[in-house]
Amino acid sequence: MAQQKVLVIDDEPDIRELLEITLLRMGLDTATAGSVKEALLTIQSFQPDLCLTDMKLPDGTGLDIVRYIQREYAHIPVAVITAFGSMESAVEALKAGAYDFVSKPVDLSKLRDLVQTALTLSGHTENSSGTTTKSKSDNTQESSIIGESEAMQRLNATIAKLARSQAPVFIHGESGSGKELVANEIHKRSPRAGGSFIPVNCGAIPENLMESEFFGHKKGSFTGAVEDKKGLFQAAHKGTLFLDEVADLPLGMQVKLLRAIQEKAIKPVGGTEEVGVDIRILSATHKDLEKEVEEGSFRQDLYYRLNVIKLDVPPLHERGGDIELLANFFLKLIAERWALDEIHLSPAAMNALNQYPFPGNVRELENILERASTLCEDNVIQPEDLQLPDVSPVVKTAEAMQAKISAHPAWQPEADDEKSQILEALEQTRWNRTAAAKQLGMTFRQLRYRIKKYELDDAG
Numbered sequence: 001m002a003q004q005k006v007l008v009i010d011d012e013p014d015i016r017e018l019l020e021i022t023l024l025r026m027g028l029d030t031a032t033a034g035s036v037k038e039a040l041l042t043i044q045s046f047q048p049d050l051c052l053t054d055m056k057l058p059d060g061t062g063l064d065i066v067r068y069i070q071r072e073y074a075h076i077p078v079a080v081i082t083a084f085g086s087m088e089s090a091v092e093a094l095k096a097g098a099y100d101f102v103s104k105p106v107d108l109s110k111l112r113d114l115v116q117t118a119l120t121l122s123g124h125t126e127n128s129s130g131t132t133t134k135s136k137s138d139n140t141q142e143s144s145i146i147g148e149s150e151a152m153q154r155l156n157a158t159i160a161k162l163a164r165s166q167a168p169v170f171i172h173g174e175s176g177s178g179k180e181l182v183a184n185e186i187h188k189r190s191p192r193a194g195g196s197f198i199p200v201n202c203g204a205i206p207e208n209l210m211e212s213e214f215f216g217h218k219k220g221s222f223t224g225a226v227e228d229k230k231g232l233f234q235a236a237h238k239g240t241l242f243l244d245e246v247a248d249l250p251l252g253m254q255v256k257l258l259r260a261i262q263e264k265a266i267k268p269v270g271g272t273e274e275v276g277v278d279i280r281i282l283s284a285t286h287k288d289l290e291k292e293v294e295e296g297s298f299r300q301d302l303y304y305r306l307n308v309i310k311l312d313v314p315p316l317h318e319r320g321g322d323i324e325l326l327a328n329f330f331l332k333l334i335a336e337r338w339a340l341d342e343i344h345l346s347p348a349a350m351n352a353l354n355q356y357p358f359p360g361n362v363r364e365l366e367n368i369l370e371r372a373s374t375l376c377e378d379n380v381i382q383p384e385d386l387q388l389p390d391v392s393p394v395v396k397t398a399e400a401m402q403a404k405i406s407a408h409p410a411w412q413p414e415a416d417d418e419k420s421q422i423l424e425a426l427e428q429t430r431w432n433r434t435a436a437a438k439q440l441g442m443t444f445r446q447l448r449y450r451i452k453k454y455e456l457d458d459a460g
């Protein structure tokens with residue numbers, strides 16, 4: 001396999017030399033340029049696999065290079081080197097399509113991480129022994145996101161593009177619309193696919209444990225810290241950290257998170273040393289984060305940092321024919337899960353689903369079908385098996401609709417029923433609460449609350 005090529009663009013000869021030496025030691029071929037003009041010519045002749053550019057150049061900026069590459073050579077990742085503390089220009093470069101950034105003074109180990117990850121975009125990296133390894137990411141793989149509507153085709157195309165960048169993505173969409181699935185898909189298609197995807201429900205971690213959960217702790221740093229423990233940031237090293245329900249982060253934690261993101265380093269509770277972490281951050285909430293910023297419950301600087309690229313996941317009722325595709329997909333899954341014969345929807349039931357607005361989105365569709373599968377006869381679901389709440393056109397907002405649906409008897413089992421359903425789900429999943437919550441169609445937090453409420457803790 002040919003040596004991979006990196007073009008270094010900087011007008012300071014010392015920095016050019018330092019970067020060149022670092023890259024040569026990694027077994028890479030390099031070329032350098034000292035201006036925008038020289039860079040554009042060298043890109044054509046050298047055909048690099050990666051560009052590293054300073055932001056300030058004598059005849060323009062690094063952004064000119066990013067934009068040129070986006071236009072002419074979109075397959076080449078370009079990373080920018082920004083002045084110390086200049087987050088604005090880093091964010092601007094990411095928005096323009098830069099792959100990632102490093103700030104000055106350049107931390108060489110962070111730079112090596114960046115280069116390694118970026119080069120996997122070209123499908124292979126050269127390791128220290130000179131052999132090549134195939135990238136674990138695969139941008140041509142089938143998407144696990146079901147949907148052929150225009151809105152979903154657009155979403156899938158955007159995901160493929162975003163997977164190639166390191167930019168933080170803020171995913172916005174109604175509850176149950178598939179935000180976590182989208183985040184996971186970005187990870188799976190990215191050069192980080194070989195690392196872990198770590199989803200975190202920010203609303204479910206008790207405030208006093210949050211710092212230790214995120215950053216880990218040292219033995220003896222507080223009562224109960226009987227040994228060193230790594231946090232979620234370290235678990236996501238070389239992978240992706242997905243901050244779900246990010247609006248639920250307390251303000252104190254927001255400051256610490258911002259710092260960790262900017263420094264690409266964390267300090268475990270009770271520790272003295274900073275530990276570098278190489279992670280990509282994706283975040284999501286169904287809340288209006290801009291409103292939270294206006295109201296002062298979410299820090300503007302963190303919002304700005306997380307929301308470099310915003311991705312909207314459309315609500316299910318805007319996805320045309322996808323309801324049928326999804327329904328058939330879930331019915332197959334349900335039959336497999338419960339070892340049942342194939343289950344079908346009668347035309348009238350399909351019609352009823354197509355008319356229904358799905359305020360709880362895809363998760364609600366899955367729940368409705370699970371329930372209907374237990375109620376139906378001869379493996380054919382009829383409209384009455386769906387038990388669709390009567391949602392009048394007057395109830396327009398998702399929240400009002402959700403309130404109405406929550407009041408529907410099918411969504412409000414008697415306490416005893418609920419308790420036994422929960423117990424059953426817990427037993428079926430061998431007390432895996434995450435899986436049980438999923439099966440029950442509730443959040444982990446809701447399940448934990450109910451386990452407490454019904455004093456089921458001791459039953460497992």
Ligand SMILES: Nc1ncnc2c1ncn2[C@@H]1O[C@H](COP(=O)(O)OP(=O)(O)OP(=O)(O)O)[C@@H](O)[C@H]1O
Binds near residue numbers: 145176181363366
């Ligand atoms: N397009 C889709 N194709 C297949 N499955 C989907 C799709 N969208 C959502 N799902 C499934 O629906 C369920 C809910 O999706 P997910 O948890 O990603 O939603 P969410 O928007 O993150 O929800 P919340 O706001 O409650 O965190 C999951 O089981 C997910 O796998």
